[in-house]
Amino acid sequence: xxxxxxxxxxxxxxxxxxxxxxxxxxxxxxxxxxxxxxxxxxxxxxxxxxxxxxxxxxxxxxxxxxxxxxxxxxxxxxxxxxxxx
Numbered sequence: 001x002x003x004x005x006x007x008x009x010x011x012x013x014x015x016x017x018x019x020x021x022x023x024x025x026x027x028x029x030x031x032x033x034x035x036x037x038x039x040x041x042x043x044x045x046x047x048x049x050x051x052x053x054x055x056x057x058x059x060x061x062x063x064x065x066x067x068x069x070x071x072x073x074x075x076x077x078x079x080x081x082x083x084x085x
Contacts (some may be wrong), residue, residue, distance in 0.1 A: 008065060013059040021049050025056040035063070054078060 017025065024042065031037045042050050058076055065074045 001048055005064065006062065010059045010063045017052065017056045018049065021053050021056060024053045025060055028053075028057055029060050033061075051080075055067075 008064065014025075022041050028040045028042065042053055044050065058078075061076075062074060064074075
């Protein structure tokens, strides 16, 4: 994928977040990257978009990574539970 495609995906991902989801993404990003916290837990009611928030946070981090000159690899580990019915 080229940079322009990544930038479009990031822009589209962030544009589709609801206001409270975007605020959550920004809060978590600030806690992790500006305030130095090493982890953060998002726990809310079922159906409010924790997975969407995770996607938005990854997009925001990727955007920051693409604009960085450090050249470090970006690693994302996303753990989810699977329920079999």
